[in-house]
Amino acid sequence: MNRHPLLTKLELFVSLSAADKEMLLQATRQKQRQLGAHEDIICEGDQPIVVNVILAGWAYRYKQLEDGRRQILAYLLPGDICDMNVFLLKTMDHSLGTITPVTLAEVSPETIQELAQVGRRVGQALRWSTLVAEAIEREWIVSLGQRTALERVGHLFCEIFFRLQAIGHASGYSCELPLTQAELADTVGLSTVHINRTLQELRAQELIMLQGKTLTILDLERLQTLSLFSPTYLHLDRDGRELDAVEG
Amino acid sequence: MNRHPLLTKLELFVSLSAADKEMLLQATRQKQRQLGAHEDIICEGDQPIVVNVILAGWAYRYKQLEDGRRQILAYLLPGDICDMNVFLLKTMDHSLGTITPVTLAEVSPETIQELAQVGRRVGQALRWSTLVAEAIEREWIVSLGQRTALERVGHLFCEIFFRLQAIGHASGYSCELPLTQAELADTVGLSTVHINRTLQELRAQELIMLQGKTLTILDLERLQTLSLFSPTYLHLDRDGRELDAVEG
DNA sequence: CGTCCCCTTGAATGAAGTCAATACGCGTGG
DNA sequence: CCACGCGTATTGACTTCATTCAAGGGGACG
Numbered sequence: 001m002n003r004h005p006l007l008t009k010l011e012l013f014v015s016l017s018a019a020d021k022e023m024l025l026q027a028t029r030q031k032q033r034q035l036g037a038h039e040d041i042i043c044e045g046d047q048p049i050v051v052n053v054i055l056a057g058w059a060y061r062y063k064q065l066e067d068g069r070r071q072i073l074a075y076l077l078p079g080d081i082c083d084m085n086v087f088l089l090k091t092m093d094h095s096l097g098t099i100t101p102v103t104l105a106e107v108s109p110e111t112i113q114e115l116a117q118v119g120r121r122v123g124q125a126l127r128w129s130t131l132v133a134e135a136i137e138r139e140w141i142v143s144l145g146q147r148t149a150l151e152r153v154g155h156l157f158c159e160i161f162f163r164l165q166a167i168g169h170a171s172g173y174s175c176e177l178p179l180t181q182a183e184l185a186d187t188v189g190l191s192t193v194h195i196n197r198t199l200q201e202l203r204a205q206e207l208i209m210l211q212g213k214t215l216t217i218l219d220l221e222r223l224q225t226l227s228l229f230s231p232t233y234l235h236l237d238r239d240g241r242e243l244d245a246v247e248g
Numbered sequence: 249m250n251r252h253p254l255l256t257k258l259e260l261f262v263s264l265s266a267a268d269k270e271m272l273l274q275a276t277r278q279k280q281r282q283l284g285a286h287e288d289i290i291c292e293g294d295q296p297i298v299v300n301v302i303l304a305g306w307a308y309r310y311k312q313l314e315d316g317r318r319q320i321l322a323y324l325l326p327g328d329i330c331d332m333n334v335f336l337l338k339t340m341d342h343s344l345g346t347i348t349p350v351t352l353a354e355v356s357p358e359t360i361q362e363l364a365q366v367g368r369r370v371g372q373a374l375r376w377s378t379l380v381a382e383a384i385e386r387e388w389i390v391s392l393g394q395r396t397a398l399e400r401v402g403h404l405f406c407e408i409f410f411r412l413q414a415i416g417h418a419s420g421y422s423c424e425l426p427l428t429q430a431e432l433a434d435t436v437g438l439s440t441v442h443i444n445r446t447l448q449e450l451r452a453q454e455l456i457m458l459q460g461k462t463l464t465i466l467d468l469e470r471l472q473t474l475s476l477f478s479p480t481y482l483h484l485d486r487d488g489r490e491l492d493a494v495e496g
Numbered sequence: 497c498g499t500c501c502c503c504t505t506g507a508a509t510g511a512a513g514t515c516a517a518t519a520c521g522c523g524t525g526g
Numbered sequence: 527c528c529a530c531g532c533g534t535a536t537t538g539a540c541t542t543c544a545t546t547c548a549a550g551g552g553g554a555c556g
Contacts, residue, residue, distance in 0.1 A: 013336075063390050065476050071393040073386050085375045088261075088488065093383050093481040113366045127333045134331075135341050137385050138321050142311050144392035145319040145437030149544075180502065189393030191545050196504060228313050233341040240336065397512070428534065439513050444536060 004028070006053055006105075008167050009079030010125040012236050017245035020122050027115055028053055028105035041082075041096040041104070048086040050106040054078050057102035058178055062186070063094045072187040074137060075099075075160065079167050084112060084130050100178045121243050128240060135233040144189050147228065149198045152188040154227030157208060161217055162231050177215035252276070254301055254353075256415050257327030258373040260484050265493035268370050275363055276301055276353035289330075289344040289352070296334040298354040302326050305350035306426055310434070311342045320435040322385060323347075323408065327415050332360060332378050348426050369491050376488060383481040392437050395476065397446045400436040402475030405456060409465055410479050425463035 002008040006028060007021055016024075032055070035041065041052060041059060059076040073094060076082055082096055087109040116123040136159070143152045157177075164175040181199070185192045202208045207223045209216040217223055224230070250256040254276060255269055264272075280303070283289065289300060289307060307324040321342060324330055330344055335357040364371040384407065391400045405425075412423040429447070433440045450456045455471045457464040465471055472478070 061386075063386065065390070065394060067476070069394040071390040073389050083379075085379055088372055088376050089379060089483055090485070090487045091480070093483070094386060116366055118361045118365055124336055128336050131331075131333055131337060134382060134385070137382070137389065138309075138311065138342060141321050141385065141388055141392060142313070142319040144389060145434070146313060146317040181504095182502080186393070192503085193505090193546080194544055197544090200504090228315070232339065235337055235341070237338070239338045429536095430534080440535085441514080441537090442512055445512090448536090 005055060005079035005167055006081075007079075009129060010122070012166055013125045013128040013238060014121055014240035015244035016121065016125070017247055020245065023115060023122060027107050027111045028055065030108075030111070031106045033104050033106055035098045035102045035104070037098055037100050039098050041098065041102075042092055043095045044092050046092050047090060048083075048092055050108060051084060051086065051112050052082040052096070053105040053107060054080045054082070055103040055105055058099035058176075059096060059102050059104070060099055060183075061094055061096055070186045071189070072183065073140075074133065075187075077163055077167065078169065080133070081126065081129055084116065084126055087112075099183070121240075121245065124240055124243060128235070132235050135235065139233050149188070149190055149194055150201055151227045152190070153184065153195065153198050154202065154207065154223050155229050156184070156188060157202075157215060157217065158220070158224055158227055158229040158231075159234070161215070161220070162234055162236070166234070166236050172216075173218070173220060174214055174216040176213055177210065178213045253303060253327035253415055254329075255327075257377060258370070260414055261373045261376040261486060262369055262488035263492040264369065264373070265495055268493065271363060271370060275355050275359045276303065278356075278359070279354045281352050281354055283346045283350045283352070285346055285348050287346050289346065289350075290340055291343045292340050294340050295338060296331075296340055298356060299332060299334065299360050300330040300344070301353040301355060302328045302330070303351040303353055306347035306424075307344060307350050307352075308347055308431075309342055309344055318434045319437070320431065321388075322381065323435075325411055325415065326417065328381070329374065329377055332364065332374055335360075347431070369488075369493065372488055372491060376483070380483050383483065387481050397436070397438055397442055398449055399475045400438070401432065401443070401446045402450065402455065402471050403477050404432070404436060405450075405463060405465065406468070406472055406475055406477040406479075407482070409463070409468070410482055410484070414482070414484050420464075421466070421468060422462055422464040424461060425458065426461045 002011065004025060006024055007016065010016060042048060044063065054076050056078055060072050061074040061076065061082070062070055062072045064070045076096070086092070116126050139159070143155050147155060160177065161170060161175050164170045169175060181192050181195045185195045190198070199210065203210070206218050207226070208218060250259065252273060254272055255264065258264060290296065292311065302324050304326055308320050309322040309324065309330070310318055310320045312318045334340070364374050387407070391403050395403060408425065409418060409423050412418045417423060429440050429443045433443045438446070447458065451458070454466050455474070456466060
């Protein structure tokens with residue numbers, strides 16, 4: 001098992017060679033940054049100059065309307081790349097912030113371009129991770145547009161659990177969930193009060209347990225059915241396996 | 249002005265050289281496909297083998313839940329690329345269909361890779377267009393999560409108008425809007441009945457006119473304010489201008 | 497020990513959905 | 527040329543889901 005979350009993540013798509021791994025390690029070792037909980041990484045309007053890769057902790061992408069309403073757009077977990085190509089844009093159209101303390105690697109556009117060379121296995125893997133991030137955003141659109149409160153929260157929990165499990169951050173049916181109810185509310189487009197009631201409903205149906213910052217899914221199958229969750233959109237099934245490095 | 253919608257679109261980011269344009273023309277000329285209105289281009293579960301580029305007409309991206317609920321995820325207008333990297337995935341996690349009759353270019357993965365070479369101006373432009381598509385999806389998340397019915401519909405109309413205007417498909421404050429109220433409903437996560445009432449409200453406030461399949465925005469500024477719309481996320485301001493081809 | 501943040505609860509309100517009936521517009525075929 | 531039918535748009539009455547407001551509770555931390 002890889003210690004390095006980016007390697008772990010990319011190997012969900014394709015087996016990397018020793019050289020591939022070394023290249024990625026190099027790239028993420030150069031410049032790192034430590035942040036506390038609830039800090040901004042970069043704000044809407046700023047010019048993006050580096051590509052951030054989450055090495056530890058939870059971050060999130062969000063957008064704030066002039067009148068204060070906030071929508072959370074994505075959660076960025078260890079191994080996630082915050083927009084591989086942002087540096088093509090003059091200004092950020094959204095913000096990134098931390099939930100928990102976060103360690104991130106700042107990768108220069110040049111290094112990213114180097115890694116992303118067309119034809120490279122690593123390049124394909126990086127592009128795959130972008131596709132997955134987009135698929136997740138699309139699934140959030142489906143949730144917000146079509147799913148009920150209960151389904152939305154259930155779906156979010158399934159998604160987070162599967163994602164964390166994939167990078168080795170789950171044990172059994174439990175995983176970290178360092179979110180407040182206000183953050184959950186701004187994620188699924190509900191009020192905090194209604195989130196609270198929805199959580200109670202999920203608990204009453206014996207689908208989940210939430211103690212402290214730990215989520216335990218008591219009946220994953222039933223939770224998936226209830227929330228119309230199907231993990232296919234996460235593309236965790238090694239779609240790039242025919243590109244695997246032979247060495248293993 | 250370019251006749252070719254893909255060139256028009258990419259030149260919103262950067263001026264292309266004659267060679268760049270020739271390369272793109274070549275790539276989209278090889279294999280074209282004509283579809284009628286309301287046909288599927290590719291369905292969830294299918295294996296993606298080509299990259300589709302819209303040359304004419306309106307298409308859309310959508311996802312259907314088992315119980316029939318449908319969410320529209322994006323509108324694909326002339327010049328739009330339907331996922332530059334899809335072919336990395338084994339199966340589609342959503343479907344594409346047409347709204348109007350559509351002409352599309354089917355570009356092979358190899359050709360796309362060729363065009364997308366890192367360092368190439370065309371490659372950057374293609375990646376920029378992907379970033380914009382993502383930004384639009386994120387803005388839809390904001391709409392669905394935070395905006396009221398009136399704001400959602402107003403915002404959608406602003407977005408469509410700006411996008412069409414950018415590719416030369418608007419005249420004055422009018423543009424095509426070949427959508428039924430049911431399609432609008434599945435876009436902004438409301439019922440058809442409520443869409444109908446929301447449209448009436450927009451008309452009553454003298455913000456829009458809708459006759460046949462033509463949308464006219466009567467007071468763009470007021471519509472933008474009302475829907476908390478700011479066009480910055482569309483990145484139409486030539487972010488790549490320092491990469492411009494010198495020839496012009 | 498008090499303060500702040502987060503969670504919880506109840507009651508009243510409001511936005512949007514559902515149901516069901518009706519109207520419109522357009523193309524087809526009689 | 528008109529009648530019919532079908533998809534789309536419109537309307538009203540009622541219901542439901544979620545929000546808002548407001549108050550209380552619990553735990554962590556200085």
